[in-house]
Structures are given as C-alpha cells and as structure tokens.
Amino acid sequence: MSSLSKIIRKEVKELLTPATLIPIIIIAVLFGSLGGVFGGVEEQLAEPPKIAVINQDGGSMSLVAMAVFNATSEIVYNGTDVQEALNVLDDKGGVSLFIIPSNFTSDIENDTRGTIEIFWIMKGAGIMDSVPGAAADANLMYVDQAISATLINGNLSDNASLILNPTQYYETTLFKGKEMDGISPIAISSVMSSQSFVMPLIVMMVIIYAGSIVISSMGSEKENKTLETLLTMPVSRTSIVFGKLIGAALVGLLMAVIYMFGMSYYFDSLMGSSSIDLAEFGLTLSIVDYVLVGMSLFASLVFALALCMILGIFTKNYKAAQTMTMPVTFLAMIPMFVTMFTDVDTLPMMVRVLVLAIPFSHPMIAMRSLMFDDYALVLGGIVYTSAVALLTMFIAVTLFKKDILLTGKVSNSDKKSRYPIIALLQTITRKRKK
Amino acid sequence: MYAVEVKDLVKNYGSFQAVKGISFNVKEGEVFGLIGPNGAGKTTTLRILATLLEVTGGNIMIQGIDLREKPDQVRRVISYLPEDAGAYKHLKGREYLKFIAQFFAEGEEAEALVARGLEIANLGERIDDKVDTYSKGMARRLLVARALMIKPKLAILDELTSGLDVLNAQEIRRTVKSFASQGTTMLLSSHNMLEVELLCDRIALINDGMIVAEGTPAELKQRYDAQNIEEVFVKVVRK
Numbered sequence: 293m294s295s296l297s298k299i300i301r302k303e304v305k306e307l308l309t310p311a312t313l314i315p316i317i318i319i320a321v322l323f324g325s326l327g328g329v330f331g332g333v334e335e336q337l338a339e340p341p342k343i344a345v346i347n348q349d350g351g352s353m354s355l356v357a358m359a360v361f362n363a364t365s366e367i368v369y370n371g372t373d374v375q376e377a378l379n380v381l382d383d384k385g386g387v388s389l390f391i392i393p394s395n396f397t398s399d400i401e402n403d404t405r406g407t408i409e410i411f412w413i414m415k416g417a418g419i420m421d422s423v424p425g426a427a428a429d430a431n432l433m434y435v436d437q438a439i440s441a442t443l444i445n446g447n448l449s450d451n452a453s454l455i456l457n458p459t460q461y462y463e464t465t466l467f468k469g470k471e472m473d474g475i476s477p478i479a480i481s482s483v484m485s486s487q488s489f490v491m492p493l494i495v496m497m498v499i500i501y502a503g504s505i506v507i508s509s510m511g512s513e514k515e516n517k518t519l520e521t522l523l524t525m526p527v528s529r530t531s532i533v534f535g536k537l538i539g540a541a542l543v544g545l546l547m548a549v550i551y552m553f554g555m556s557y558y559f560d561s562l563m564g565s566s567s568i569d570l571a572e573f574g575l576t577l578s579i580v581d582y583v584l585v586g587m588s589l590f591a592s593l594v595f596a597l598a599l600c601m602i603l604g605i606f607t608k609n610y611k612a613a614q615t616m617t618m619p620v621t622f623l624a625m626i627p628m629f630v631t632m633f634t635d636v637d638t639l640p641m642m643v644r645v646l647v648l649a650i651p652f653s654h655p656m657i658a659m660r661s662l663m664f665d666d667y668a669l670v671l672g673g674i675v676y677t678s679a680v681a682l683l684t685m686f687i688a689v690t691l692f693k694k695d696i697l698l699t700g701k702v703s704n705s706d707k708k709s710r711y712p713i714i715a716l717l718q719t720i721t722r723k724r725k726k
Numbered sequence: 727m728y729a730v731e732v733k734d735l736v737k738n739y740g741s742f743q744a745v746k747g748i749s750f751n752v753k754e755g756e757v758f759g760l761i762g763p764n765g766a767g768k769t770t771t772l773r774i775l776a777t778l779l780e781v782t783g784g785n786i787m788i789q790g791i792d793l794r795e796k797p798d799q800v801r802r803v804i805s806y807l808p809e810d811a812g813a814y815k816h817l818k819g820r821e822y823l824k825f826i827a828q829f830f831a832e833g834e835e836a837e838a839l840v841a842r843g844l845e846i847a848n849l850g851e852r853i854d855d856k857v858d859t860y861s862k863g864m865a866r867r868l869l870v871a872r873a874l875m876i877k878p879k880l881a882i883l884d885e886l887t888s889g890l891d892v893l894n895a896q897e898i899r900r901t902v903k904s905f906a907s908q909g910t911t912m913l914l915s916s917h918n919m920l921e922v923e924l925l926c927d928r929i930a931l932i933n934d935g936m937i938v939a940e941g942t943p944a945e946l947k948q949r950y951d952a953q954n955i956e957e958v959f960v961k962v963v964r965k
Contacts, residue, residue: 517812521872524776524806525829528798695779699739 318622341428342386344369344377351397353406353458356442357435361390364431374411378466381413388412388428400439403451405460408432414467414477416635417484417660425477435459468637468664484660492628492656497551498593499624499652502544503600504617509536510604511613520698529692533685537597544593581662588674589655595681596620596652601688605697627653635660651677727790729754729880729911730775736783737770737935744770746935747784752880752928757902757912759926761919761955763963767935768915769809772884775913776806789879805878809885811869815858819849819868822857823875830876843875846901863894870898874905881905883914887921899925919956929955931962938962 343365347354361367369380369389377389391409400406410432415421439458443449465472465480472480513519522532577585603616627650630636636647636657647653654673661669691697730752737745745767752758760768773779775786777797786793789803813822823843827836844853847868849860857865866887873881886902887895895918902925906912916922922929923943931939931946939946939962943955952958 516815517808517810518814520773520776520778520806520808521811521826521869523778524801524804525826526798526802527829693780695739698773698778 314618318618339427340364340366341388341425341431342366342368342381342384343428343431344381344386344389346370346372346374346377346389346391348372348394349392349396353397353400353439353442354392356438357390357392357396357408357459360431360435360438364434365428378411378413386413387425400443400454400458401448403449403454405454405458406439408435408459408461410461410463410476412463412465412477414465414480416638417467417481418631418634418638421477421481421635421638429476429478432459432461468666470664484663489632491659492631494548494551495589495592495652495655496621496624496628498544498548498589499596500617500621501547502540502593503596503620504614505540505543506536506597506600507604507607507613507616508610509540510601511607511610511616514607515609523697530689533601533689533692537594537601537685540597540600541593544597577659577662581659584662584667584670584674585655585658588658588670588677591674591677591681592651592655595677595684596624598681598684598688599623602684602691605688605691623650624652626650627656631656631660648673648676651680727754728752728787729756729789730758730913731787732771732775732784733786734784735771735774735781735786737767737774737779738782744935745774745782748930748932748935748937749784750930750937750940752911752913754911755906755909756927757906757914757925759922759929760913760915760932761917761922761929761959762915762932766932768932769884771932772806772882772913772915773808776804776882777801778806803879804882805873805876805880806882807869807873807884807886809888813857813865813868813872815856818856819847819853819860820844822868823847823872826872827875839875842877843871845871846874847871848897863890866890867894867898870901874901874910877905877908878910880911880913883912885916886914886925887916887918895921919954919959923955931959933963938965 343361345358345361345367347358347370368384368386369377371377374389374391380386381389389411391411393407393409396406396408412425414425436457436459440455443455443458449455463474463476465475465477467477467480510519513522523529600617600620603619604613607613607616627647630639630647631653636644636653639647654670654677658670658673661667728751730750732751733749734747735745735749736743736747748767748771750758760771762768770779774781775788775793777793777800781794788800791799791803793800813819814825817825820840823840824836827839827843830836831839847853847870849864849867852860852864853868857868860868866889870886873883881902883902887898890898899921902912902914912925914922914925926943928940928942929946930937939949939958941949946955946958947953950958950961952961
C-alpha cells in the first residue's frame with residue numbers, strides 16, 4: 293500500500309463516523325419525504341375537486357355551467373339550501389359551493405356578466421392546502437370558456453368584452469370559523485405565505501444559533517480544560533447552567549432580531565405589490581397576541597438550550613460539539629418544513645400529534661393560530677413547551693452534578709442498558725429516593 | 727481539627743474500582759503529597775476532594791465540612807489546580823484574574839486579590855496580553871496565581887510543575903512553599919520525586935487505588951532504607 297493510500301485510508305476512517313453519516317442520512321430521508329409530499333400534490337391535482345352547486349337559475353347559461361361542473365368536478369351536493377350544502381361539503385371534504393343565481397342567464401343575455409357566488413371552504417393556510425381550491429378555481433375558467441363558446445356559436449352577443457369574460461364571481465372564504473367576504477383562499481394563503489416562511493425560519497435559526505453556542509461553549513470548556521476550574525468555584529451548578537443558557541439565549545435572540553430584519557425586508561419587497569390587507573378581514577394580531585408568540589418562542593428556546601446543554605455534557609471537544617447540534621437541527625427542521633407547506637390542522641391525527649409533540653412546532657404555528665383566534669392551541673403549546681423545557685433543564689442541572697460531565701461517558705452499568713441515558717436517569721431517580 | 731480527613735474512600739467507575747478504601751488526614755498548614763504510578767488513583771482522589779467527582783463510598787471532611795453533604799460550602803474553602811488546566815483564551819491575563827476574583831470578593835477586596843494574583847504570576851507587561859499567546863510556563867504561572875491569590879484554606883494541586891522548565895518549576899515551588907508558610911494547607915500530587923521531597927511535610931504513596939505507605943520524607947527513607955523518595959517509590963511500587 294502506497295503512502296498516499298495509507299493517508300487517504302486514515303482520513304476516510306477519521307471523517308466517516310456515525311456522527312457525520314447519520315445527519316446526511318436524515319437529510320436524505322427528509323428530502324425523500326418532501327418528494328413524497330410533492331408527488332401527493334400531483335395526485336391531488338389529478339383528482340376532480342369535490343364541490344356543491346345550487347342552481348337557482350335553470351336558464352341555458354346555467355345549464356352550460358352545470359355541464360362543465362359535472363364534467364370537471366365531483367358534485368357532492370346539488371340542491372337549494374346553502375347551509376345544507378356547506379354541511380355536506382364539510383362532511384365530504386369538499387372545497388367550494390357555487391351558487392348560480394336566478395338572474396344568471398338573463399344577465400348574460402342582456403349583455404351583463406353573469407355572477408357566480410362562491411363559498412370557499414379553506415382547510416389550511418399552507419401552500420399545499422390551497423391545491424384542491426386551485427383545481428376548483430381552474431374549473432371556473434372552463435365555465436367561462438364554455439359560455440363564451442355558446443355565445444359565439446349561437447351568435448347570441450356581439451359584445452366582445454362579454455364574450456371574452458361572460459362571468460364574474462363574488463367570493464366568500466370560510467376558514468376556522470371566520471367568514472371573509474370578497475377574498476379567495478389563494479389570495480389569503482399567498483399573503484400569509486410570508487409568515488409561513490418567516491416565522492419557522494426565524495425559530496429554526498434562533499434554535500440552531502443559540503443551541504450551537506451552548507454546545508460549542510461546553511466543547512470549548514472541555515477542550516481548553518477550563519471546565520474543571522469553573523466547577524470548583526463557589527458557584528452553584530444551577531447558576532453555571534442558567535448562566536450558560538441565558539448567555540446563549542441573549543446572543544441567539546440578538547442574532548434572530550438581525551436575521552428577522554433581513555428576512556422581513558426581503559418578504560416586504562416580495563409582497564410589496566400585494567393590495568390585500570389581511571387586517572380588513574379581521575386577520576390581525578393584537579399586542580397580547582405578540583406577547584403570546586414571544587412566550588411561545590422563549591419557552592421553545594429554553595427547551596432547545598437545555599437540550600443542547602445535555603448534548604454538550606456528552607461532547608468531548610469543540611470539533612465533536614459541532615456535530616452534536618445535528619439532532620436539535622433535525623428536530624427543528626421537521627416542524628419547519630411541515631408548517632411551511634401545510635397547516636398542522638389538516639394533517640392526519642397521528643402526524644399532527646407527532647408534530648405538536650416537538651416543542652419547536654408551537655412558536656412556528658403560533659402567529660397563524662392567533663390570527664384565527666385559536667388561543668387554546670397557542671396557550672396549550674406554551675404550557676406544554678414550558679413543562680418540557682423545565683423537565684429538560686432539570687435533567688441538565690442534574691447531569692451537571694454527575695461524573696459524566698467530566699468523563700463524558702455513561703458508567704458501565706448504565707451502558708449495559710439498551711437506552712443508556714434512560715438508565716442513567718433511572719439511577720439518578722433511585723439515588724434521590726434513597 | 728484536620729484540614730482534610732479522608733476515611734475509607736471508594737470510587738468506582740462502573741465495575742472498575744479506581745480508589746479502594748483509602749484513608750488519610752492532612753493537618754492544617756501542612757504540605758501533603760500523594761505520589762504513585764500512572765493510574766494509581768491520585769488524580770481521581772484529588773478530583774473527588776475538589777468536588778468534581780461523586781463519592782462511591784467513605785467519608786470526607788474538609789475544614790470540618792462534610793464534602794458529600796455540603797459540596798457548595800467546600801468549594802468556598804478550596805482551590806483546585808488540575809494537571810492540564812487552561813485559562814479562557816479570549817481573555818488577557820489580568821482579565822482572567824479579575825474574572826476569577828469576582829467570585830470570591832467584591833470591590834476593593836477583589837482588587838486586592840487581583841493584585842496578589844499579579845504578584846504571584848509575575849508576568850510583567852505580558853499580563854495584559856491574551857492568554858492564548860502565553861508559553862506553557864507563563865500559562866501555568868497564571869493558573870497557580872489564580873489558585874493561590876484567593877488564599878484558600880486548602881489548595882489541591884495536581885502535577886504542580888508538570889511540563890515546566892527548571893526555572894519556572896522552581897519559581898512555582900517557591901510560591902507554594904511561601905503560601906504554605908502563611909497557613910494554606912496544600913494537597914498535591916506529582917511524578918517529580920525531587921519536588922515531592924522538597925515541598926512535602928508528609929507523603930502518602932498510592933498504588934492500585936490503595937495507600938501503601940505514609941509518613942514524612944525522612945521516615946519513609948529510613949523505613950525503606952532509601953537515599954531519596956524516588957528509591958522509596960520504586961521499592962514500594964515493585965513490592
């Protein structure tokens with residue numbers, strides 16, 4: 293074996309460790325699942341949207357529209373009662389109710405655009421949630437084309453403007469108990485998408501920045517051999533843990549503020565052309581709401597830092613500390629991707645529970661939830677995240693008093709267990725009981 | 727009252743027993759040395775006394791304080807200098823001493839501690855340079871200054887002059903001796919038998935987690951019919 297190959301072999305062996313491999317595998321799995329989600333969207337687009345129709349007209353133009361709806365959509369209700377139609381849509385997962393008013397045909401015949409009244413059932417504000425609505429929206433275009441063709445073929449009008457656009461719509465969107473007149477779900481979710489992206493990104497950046505500060509600080513203390521001195525000073529372990537956590541939290545928040553300025557400027561410039569003001573539709577946050585978002589963010593930050601502190605306890609040096617942030621990063625990436633693309637409310641129950649079990653999910657969904665007055669979810673999230681954060685901090689402080697802080701190893705008896713950390717915590721609990 | 731009372735101290739790392747029921751006492755103002763081969767249990771014992779490691783079995787009293795019951799109180803009267811200790815590299819020497827002093831005193835009292843630290847470190851103008859520019863000897867002098875400037879009741883010094891040149895080692899030994907004469911109890915470990923003989927009032931030889939001999943350097947030399955402590959060490963360890 294040549295000298296070069298010996299060195300290459302040594303380098304590969306040194307670099308190709310579980311710590312470097314596992315993150316790459318997880319990233320591949322995450323992107324794989326995203327591919328699955330996008331594949332699912334294509335399938336959704338291929339399926340006809342479920343709609344309800346109330347035809348109060350019965351004239352020739354309304355029959356043309358009905359024919360298009362029949363051909364392009366699955367009509368789950370065809371009757372006369374609006375409330376009944378909405379209930380059926382709700383039951384069957386439908387997306388919209390089209391009401392063709394009694395003057396629809398006569399208006400068109402009299403050179404006036406026929407109005408179709410639409411009730412959109414919006415299930416979530418995520419990008420993916422607007423897909424079924426977009427399919428129903430596209431069918432309206434076919435209605436327009438069919439009526440135009442009828443007008444031309446029957447030589448029923450010489451009004452070019454009417455022939456090109458024979459219908460107009462009056463839209464009402466129903467979402468999380470709110471009835472928003474004159475706006476479509478696509479318009480709402482496009483405006484809300486800035487929040488959908490900004491908040492999860494900020495939460496993730498804060499968590500990663502602040503978390504890596506804590507872990508690196510532990511790695512650095514161990515590598516520079518300053519930890520032992522610190523631990524023999526007349527300072528309680530709790531003060532050391534809290535000092536490190538608060539220091540990292542302050543720096544993390546400062547970084548978040550700087551980051552937020554950049555991102556908000558970026559999204560403002562993107563959204564600058566939007567003429568829709570969500571506040572007009574009651575979608576606005578009060579000071580109390582912002583305080584709740586802050587509390588949610590703070591609680592999840594404390595959890596992240598305490599978790600990083602625990603990981604930092606196991607790190608041996610600065611280099612090892614860098615890879616230790618990976619588990620926290622992944623834990624933050626899962627809700628970030630989920631909340632960016634969909635609404636947690638629209639997820640299957642099992643997946644929803646799993647996503648909400650990750651404390652980082654709560655600040656990511658807090659703004660959107662508060663906009664729709666879902667205080668129970670936000671307050672419950674704050675309580676849950678705070679409880680998990682306190683428990684994690686308790687574990688961090690307890691581990692700070694154990695040999696493992698200096699040895700970086702779980703004792704042999706604990707190692708025999710399949711889950712060494714759990715075994716270590718069981719040992720701590722047993723000792724406390726004694 | 728003894729400054730340090732260790733009785734039947736046991737330390738297990740899982741199934742491995744590093745310290746096997748050792749007992750020794752250190753009188754106030756005494757310089758007590760723990761010597762032994764690598765892996766004998768010296769550093770483990772010192773780390774336990776410095777409240778860094780948990781005690782598996784036995785009792786330890788430091789300045790009359792039960793270490794297992796009140797480690798926070800013990801930390802107020804001790805100062806620990808690990809073998810391979812480091813200082814915060816982003817700080818200057820003076821800043822490091824100030825950082826440490828503020829945990830023990832405030833205001834003028836803290837300034838007095840720093841002044842004492844500056845005197846012990848004796849780094850001249852280099853005290854205002856960053857720690858990461860220091861040589862090994864300079865860094866060790868800063869750390870010894872950190873450990874002794876607070877005038878602890880008990881100084882625990884692990885491999886006091888490890889890796890230092892003769893001049894730096896001699897200066898540090900002189901400082902330690904001076905503080906011992908002022909009443910600070912010293913508990914140290916060393917592989918340098920000359921250093922042990924020069925510094926220690928009493929010595930305990932530790933081997934395989936057990937104390938195998940204890941006494942003044944003179945007593946030990948006489949007991950083992952040896953010219954110096956190094957000979958005593960070899961005879962005891964090979965026994």
